[in-house]
Amino acid sequence: MGHESKALRTTAVGVVSAALVAGSVLGLAPAAQAAGGGIRFVDIAGDGGTVLKANVITPADADPSRRLPLLVFPTSWGLPQVEYLAQAQKLANSGYVVVSYNVRGFWQSGGEIEVAGPPDIADASRVIDWALANTPADAAHIGMGGVSYGAGISLLAAAQDKRIKAVASLSGWADLIDSIYSGRTQHVQASALLDGASLVTGRQSAELRQIFDSFYASDLSREQDMIDWGKKRSATTYVDQINKNGAAVMLANAWGDSIFPPNQYADFYEKLTVPKRLEFRPGDHATAELTGLFGLPNDVWSDTERWFDHYLKGTDNGIDGEQPVRLKSRSSGGYEGYPDWKSVGATTRRIDLSGTTTIHTNVDSGADGGIVFLSSILDQLVRLPPTASIPLLPRRWAAVWQSEKYTTAQQVRGTAELHTTVTPTAESGTLVAYLYDVGPLGLGKLVSNAPYTFHGQTPGTAFRLDLELNSTAYDVPAGHRLALVVDTVDPLYIEHNPTGARLTFSSPSNDPSYVSVPLREQ
16 A cells, blocks of 8 residues: 555656646746746755755845845645745746745655644744755745645744744635534535545655544544644634734635635634735635646735735835735626725625424435535636525425515625524534525525534524524625525535434524625625
């Protein structure tokens, strides 16, 4: 098995590296030739002497007498060190020393996968040390950034290393548990994707393997251990230290991110007191940044360069004067600016969830959140989110409530919230809530969704449920309705409903049920 894994890694190295290098060459050939810059592949001693494979690009006109701002990019989960080559060359051409490195445990770097654990964060500081000793990098002007895994490591490093003055965290996480275990529910497709990629391209530690196995097995005896493990690897745990150190933080993510949903980034953004910026766009995990990795024009990377230019070079490019929250709706092409996250959904509209409804569990009603990556990419490219025929959903397995028909367009912005009362027939269970845009023929397009799992409830006794759906920006056309659908099975998640269990949703007069939908101020 070890030889097979090594062979797979070797093959994958060739394929992915060739694709990224080809994209870099095609996208940046004119600029690279004009600048005459070069790339060096180096070994850097990380924490405990672990070898980190890296590459360094310096400006063509660099000389030892002149110090230059430094940018450090840890790689994404499962990608090789040439991942950032196109952007690194662009940044070097504009005056940066750029060091990209393969995080420990992946590809040719040594060690085992620590999932942004203490050795990974110490590695980031060791890479900075190396760059200061071996390149014309300026110790007073250091930035870190990256996509996905590199984004999370960059945020965590900013909490531990005061030398980092600016961060660009793209498609990353601030709360690992709230990303893959939100609503106390395992996001199984996302986790399986991460697990599989790490088996092919890296070497899992025994601790990580145990975390995955306990996660899949729904081992409640190890739930708190898993939560503690995740919190240790979450920037939100160290937000006070990040604020104290003062690095300027830019966060960018996609509305449909299957691995790191947008809510946890928005919550983290609100806790930051440093110079900050938050951007959301249509797409799935890392798809908004993808074209930039191949050297093609890309809004996320353009804003990243502007962010670093202002906070590391002191360039007066106006980015600090723009509205710090920048969104693009899934339904329209333009950008919207807001002074803060709370202003995104300035008003709310409630949909009453009246009456009493009982559903049976264990059967997928046909309302689903889609397929990891595929569904949100379709939404990004052709505005085709997951759909369901709302009138045809079987009421035995799906509870359905609908709003009135809207006479004007409803611009949903932010985080919808479900409030209801649930009476289960078993002590454990799972439900999934979906918000749909329903057209005249009853076809529902998914606006948002979220899972919720409970344990330790008393069968036959009602409990109150408050659930945030995934944050989004979606325009409901005039003449359409919004519908809330709740069922108990979705391929995206592991469900915990005993065979034959039922859930009853009610709306007591002293605590009525509703879904609160945030709307852009008209």
